[in-house]
Amino acid sequence: MATYRTVFGSVDRYEKGTMEIINDDPKHYVYSNIFEVVARAKPYEKVAVAKNLEYVIEAIRAEGRSPWMSCAHDEFVVVMDGEVEVELCKLARGSGQATKDDGGGKPGSVLVEGEPQGPRMGRIRLKRGHQALLPRGAAYRFNAARPAALIQQTQRGDLTVEKWGEICYR
Amino acid sequence: MTASARVNPSEEPGATTAGYHAFSLGQFSFARDEYFVTLTWPAKGKRQSHTMSADAFLRALMRDVAWNFFYGLVNFDAVFGTRNLYGRVELFAGRYNEAIHGAGLSYVEAFDSAQAMARFKEILADWVNAGFDPFAAPSETVASPFGEKNGDNIAAIDRFRVMTKRMTGLPGDSPLRTDAAGFPVNRAFADVDQSEPEVQVEPGFEGEVHAINLFKYLSRSDVTWNPSVTSVCGRSLFCPTTEEYILPIIHGNDRVEWFVQLSDEITWEVADRETGRPRARLTMKAGDVAAMPADIRHQGFSKKRSMLLVWENATADLPQRYERGELKPWPVDF
Numbered sequence: 001m002a003t004y005r006t007v008f009g010s011v012d013r014y015e016k017g018t019m020e021i022i023n024d025d026p027k028h029y030v031y032s033n034i035f036e037v038v039a040r041a042k043p044y045e046k047v048a049v050a051k052n053l054e055y056v057i058e059a060i061r062a063e064g065r066s067p068w069m070s071c072a073h074d075e076f077v078v079v080m081d082g083e084v085e086v087e088l089c090k091l092a093r094g095s096g097q098a099t100k101d102d103g104g105g106k107p108g109s110v111l112v113e114g115e116p117q118g119p120r121m122g123r124i125r126l127k128r129g130h131q132a133l134l135p136r137g138a139a140y141r142f143n144a145a146r147p148a149a150l151i152q153q154t155q156r157g158d159l160t161v162e163k164w165g166e167i168c169y170r
Numbered sequence: 171m172t173a174s175a176r177v178n179p180s181e182e183p184g185a186t187t188a189g190y191h192a193f194s195l196g197q198f199s200f201a202r203d204e205y206f207v208t209l210t211w212p213a214k215g216k217r218q219s220h221t222m223s224a225d226a227f228l229r230a231l232m233r234d235v236a237w238n239f240f241y242g243l244v245n246f247d248a249v250f251g252t253r254n255l256y257g258r259v260e261l262f263a264g265r266y267n268e269a270i271h272g273a274g275l276s277y278v279e280a281f282d283s284a285q286a287m288a289r290f291k292e293i294l295a296d297w298v299n300a301g302f303d304p305f306a307a308p309s310e311t312v313a314s315p316f317g318e319k320n321g322d323n324i325a326a327i328d329r330f331r332v333m334t335k336r337m338t339g340l341p342g343d344s345p346l347r348t349d350a351a352g353f354p355v356n357r358a359f360a361d362v363d364q365s366e367p368e369v370q371v372e373p374g375f376e377g378e379v380h381a382i383n384l385f386k387y388l389s390r391s392d393v394t395w396n397p398s399v400t401s402v403c404g405r406s407l408f409c410p411t412t413e414e415y416i417l418p419i420i421h422g423n424d425r426v427e428w429f430v431q432l433s434d435e436i437t438w439e440v441a442d443r444e445t446g447r448p449r450a451r452l453t454m455k456a457g458d459v460a461a462m463p464a465d466i467r468h469q470g471f472s473k474k475r476s477m478l479l480v481w482e483n484a485t486a487d488l489p490q491r492y493e494r495g496e497l498k499p500w501p502v503d504f
Contacts (some may be wrong), residue, residue: 129385
């Protein structure tokens with residue numbers, strides 16, 4: 001019986017694929033590589049690598065401790081390389097920190113000013129291939145002892161960085 | 171492909187060849203024999219016909235049924251397929267084939283989705299033999315799709331896309347895949363880490379603090395080329411899937427979709443949705459991200475079983491907005 005080796009990429013070891021254009025504009029495929037983006041990103045810079053109208057997938061370099069962030073809608077994070085801890089804290093109604101319950105909800109991730117005012121919800125330790133829910137109305141922050149690569153399913157927000165010309169095949 | 175002035179008697183609905191029943195849907199007829207499926211449609215006062223391998227036809231039909239006609243076009247090959255109108259569905263022959271359509275020999279007929287789905291399921295039930303699994307990779311299905319009718323495999327053809335309300339594994343949502351549930355680790359993913367995330371939940375937040383091993387979940391998929399929803403952010407759907415051999419259909423987009431290659435490698439052949447003229451060829455490796463524009467068709471080739479994240483936008487009016495030209499077929503200008 002054959003033995004197979006599953007190839008995952010990492011920030012330190014990845015191989016970007018190729019595009020052979022026959023009759024098209026290569027920019028229409030918006031082709032990038034998550035590990036290449038993360039390798040060149042600042043810690044917790046949220047770089048869009050995919051965009052579909054108001055929705056995005058962001059590539060994130062997790063390194064050290066992130067600021068507290070929150071969102072008016074569910075977000076999801078997948079670890080593509082490394083290990084990351086996620087702390088979750090419920091934002092109290094009327095604290096001014098909550099996003100949706102206060103009616104001031106913005107799409108995408110937003111920064112939480114100071115320490116979140118509300119009960120701790122728990123913490124999650126994630127490794128490569130793990131996916132976590134970042135529930136709406138909760139504050140969260142990441143902590144990574146070594147650089148890790150994440151992708152986040154969310155909407156385009158104030159923290160989203162778009163630099164397609166730098167990251168994509170042209 | 172050959173032209174024919176009349177329907178072969180063996181293709182008449184209800185007739186049998188090699189033990190297989192023939193079927194019709196509107197003006198389309200479908201018949202199979204030991205090796206092939208032949209379909210016919212009206213064109214210029216005659217019947218035009220087309221032949222596919224029974225293997226290829228059944229693998230494509232299986233996806234079309236399981237995906238409930240999916241998004242946009244499901245081309246079974248360069249001639250026949252379906253176009254989802256979301257509530258209704260068009261069957262087409264030659265409509266997206268430049269030569270056939272240009273010759274005036276194409277044909278399109280619309281049906282209520284439920285009506286077409288019922289007939290497609292009847293065909294699958296009759297034409298899939300015992301031991302043949304049209305959802306499995308070719309090296310993983312025991313029996314040949316060919317030969318005379320030999321029993322059935324209803325269990326194999328009764329699987330569908332997994333739909334998820336919020337996130338897989340949450341209480342009341344789509345379940346995880348485990349040994350106990352009948353989902354062992356696939357042979358090609360025996361080296362995939364099966365460890366679970368460490369989740370510490372404070373009392374009262376049991377349904378909110380949640381994580382899964384997505385790669386473990388994918389390593390236990392028993393089917394190929396079947397994007398199933400695992401997380402939902404508004405109308406943004408993460409639809410990861412495992413891929414091996416050839417995507418059994420050529421998917422024609424009615425919106426932009428995105429691919430994130432999670433492991434290994436897939437090559438995509440991309441052609442114009444309307445004409446089938448080749449436009450590009452992408453070989454995506456782990457960590458690569460690429461858009462599939464709204465005006466293309468694509469087919470994937472995966473040498474080794476791989477993990478692919480298909481990212482869809484399920485906003486209801488997208489096909490109409492692209493058709494009206496309100497949205498460019500590519501997602502980003504730079």
